[in-house]
Amino acid sequence: GENVEQHPSTLSVQEGDSAVIKCTYSDSASNYFPWYKQELGKRPQLIIDIRSNVGEKKDQRIAVTLNKTAKHFSLHITETQPEDSAVYFCAAPSRAGGGADGLTFGKGTHLIIQP
Amino acid sequence: KAGVTQTPRYLIKTRGQQVTLSCSPISGHRSVSWYQQTPGQGLQFLFEYFSETQRNKGNFPGRFSGRQFSNSRSEMNVSTLELGDSALYLCASSIAGAEYEQYFGPGTRLTVT
Numbered sequence: 001g002e003n004v005e006q007h008p009s010t011l012s013v014q015e016g017d018s019a020v021i022k023c024t025y026s027d028s029a030s031n032y033f034p035w036y037k038q039e040l041g042k043r044p045q046l047i048i049d050i051r052s053n054v055g056e057k058k059d060q061r062i063a064v065t066l067n068k069t070a071k072h073f074s075l076h077i078t079e080t081q082p083e084d085s086a087v088y089f090c091a092a093p094s095r096a097g098g099g100a101d102g103l104t105f106g107k108g109t110h111l112i113i114q115p
Numbered sequence: 116k117a118g119v120t121q122t123p124r125y126l127i128k129t130r131g132q133q134v135t136l137s138c139s140p141i142s143g144h145r146s147v148s149w150y151q152q153t154p155g156q157g158l159q160f161l162f163e164y165f166s167e168t169q170r171n172k173g174n175f176p177g178r179f180s181g182r183q184f185s186n187s188r189s190e191m192n193v194s195t196l197e198l199g200d201s202a203l204y205l206c207a208s209s210i211a212g213a214e215y216e217q218y219f220g221p222g223t224r225l226t227v228t
Binding site: 032034036042043044045046049089091093094101102103104105106107108 | 162163221
């Protein structure tokens, strides 16, 4: 099955600076990589995703990059704001090629935006 | 569209009891997946249902089971509760053909004493 590793576990940045969270995956056949944001006491929210046929995807201040050769993908948040403080999870399909095995999640990154 | 809903939101049970949690997916979503979230293990896949059939199951004991109804609503059941079952149980729904694009409900916080 898939193995997803996420770094760092905690990231503290000054408001207005950029934040980068990195994940690696093990199954070279994986083709879908979502990122979730979970605020304290709330549900994980899908904020951006990328499929293996593209290398980068942007949505306003957030972007995701994918390096299939190295089997890693990263979340980039620019011009960070206090409301970006949350735990971020990356994920990949538990078993590539089929839709029924759920997602394997990284352990999460606690992003802290310092005022 | 209304989001994924889960009931109840909070539950306190005693060891040895059983519990049933409910999930209503987004309208039109026929796939429902269940996850367990704990501080130590993170988010772990329990099982997934589509058209009333369990298509796959994660690495959890047989005490964890579920079902799906014809309206796509799903329930999960945990029997003979253990202290270690204390967790946030999340369900997520997705449309057919995009099962990995999952939208989560608010979760049920289960505390076993």
